[in-house]
Amino acid sequence: MEVKARLRYLQASPQKVRLVADLIRGKDVQEASNILQLSKKSAARPVHKLLKSAVANAENREETVDIDRLFIKEIWVDPGPTLKRIRAQPMGRAFRILKRQSHLTIKLDTRKGETES
Secondary structure, eight states, X not given: OOEEEEEEEESSOHHHHHHHHHHHTTOBHHHHHHHHHHOOOTTHHHXXXXXXXXXXXXXXXXXXXXXXXXXXXXXXXXXXXXXXEEEEOGGXXXXXXXXXXXXXXXXXXXXXXXXXX
């Protein structure tokens, strides 16, 4: 059973969010949750919240789902819209500041057979 959750318009650069996504790709849900709770990256908190949402989607979709058998099948980060801002600089100049946003998608699936110890 495959379930999906999306987080759109996250106010963080896709490059920084991908660092966190790479940490948990392919891991069990419990292991990924532990990794995200202990991570010092600022993007770990919204990714953890998205993971909990995906688990809740799995429980809501099917009553008999075993959370211990769920794993992260896919996780990817796409760039969202970029907000362009101007910051005043010395000698009458102005530089453009890019405020980048991200779209996250996570897919969970159940492992076939028994879980490894």
